[in-house]
Amino acid sequence: SQQGEEDPQALSIQEGENATMNCSYKTSINNLQWYRQNSGRGLVHLILIRSNEREKHSGRLRVTLDTSKKSSSLLITASRAADTASYFCATVPNSGYSTLTFGKGTMLLVSP
Amino acid sequence: NAGVTQTPKFQVLKTGQSMTLQCAQDMNHNSMYWYRQDPGMGLRLIYYSASEGTTDKGEVPNGYNVSRLNKREFSLRLESAAPSQTSVYFCATLGGAFTGELFFGEGSRLTVL
Numbered sequence: 001s002q003q004g005e006e007d008p009q010a011l012s013i014q015e016g017e018n019a020t021m022n023c024s025y026k027t028s029i030n031n032l033q034w035y036r037q038n039s040g041r042g043l044v045h046l047i048l049i050r051s052n053e054r055e056k057h058s059g060r061l062r063v064t065l066d067t068s069k070k071s072s073s074l075l076i077t078a079s080r081a082a083d084t085a086s087y088f089c090a091t092v093p094n095s096g097y098s099t100l101t102f103g104k105g106t107m108l109l110v111s112p
Numbered sequence: 113n114a115g116v117t118q119t120p121k122f123q124v125l126k127t128g129q130s131m132t133l134q135c136a137q138d139m140n141h142n143s144m145y146w147y148r149q150d151p152g153m154g155l156r157l158i159y160y161s162a163s164e165g166t167t168d169k170g171e172v173p174n175g176y177n178v179s180r181l182n183k184r185e186f187s188l189r190l191e192s193a194a195p196s197q198t199s200v201y202f203c204a205t206l207g208g209a210f211t212g213e214l215f216f217g218e219g220s221r222l223t224v225l
Contacts, residue, residue, distance in 0.1 A: 031212055033212070033213065033214075035214075040219075041218060041219070042116075042202060042216035042217050042218045042219055043155075043202070043204075043214070043216045044216070045207075045213035045214060045215070048212050048213060088154065088155070090214075092212065097143065097160075097206055097212075098157075098160055098162070098168060098170070100157070100214075101157075101171075102147075102154045102155040102156075103154055104152060104153065104154040105154060
């Protein structure tokens with residue numbers, strides 16, 4: 001069962017613009033993670049935010065978590081063509097990593 | 113360091129044939145996972161192994177078997193392949209309870225005719 005659901009399914013922007021993706025989930029979590037997948041490649045971990053954290057930064061990435069709304073957002077600032085990829089949120093419930101579930105992803109296209 | 117290595121990268125099978133997907137890691141991680149990725153479905157957990165000698169079913173285990181041969185290797189076997197098993201398969205390891213990130217292989221693309 002899909003715990004996280006990303007929104008939008010696809011996003012097309014110009015280089016230099018900001019990209020925002022959202023993730024909603026259903027049950028209580030221990031942490032929420034964002035992953036990136038380039039076409040034809042494996043997933044790469046971007047950032048993890050724990051349930052007691054509200055915001056986290058890593059380079060051009062900013063992640064927020066609102067546990068009351070059961071939602072998270074990933075902001076990529078000053079997008080580059082190389083950011084073109086699919087982005088997935090993954091939720092880890094309190095029961096542990098055996099029940100980690102991925103959303104269906106947001107496909108981001110950044111045009112030069 | 114190679115990280116997580118999957119073989120083969122591509123495979124075409126006929127319905128009813130069997131095959132084994134291999135996964136090896138050199139990161140000394142305890143937990144290993146097999147996922148499948150289908151268009152519009154995201155990633156779904158097939159089987160996982162919390163440590164050497166243990167395996168457990170995930171969300172979609174039917175039609176698959178696994179072996180945790182040692183700490184480094186975790187294989188996924190299709191005994192009698194079906195067209196519904198056409199997918200991209202990913203092996204992953206867990207970086208640790210504190211770091212919490214999964215490390216993925218590059219995937220094995222399987223087509224069952």
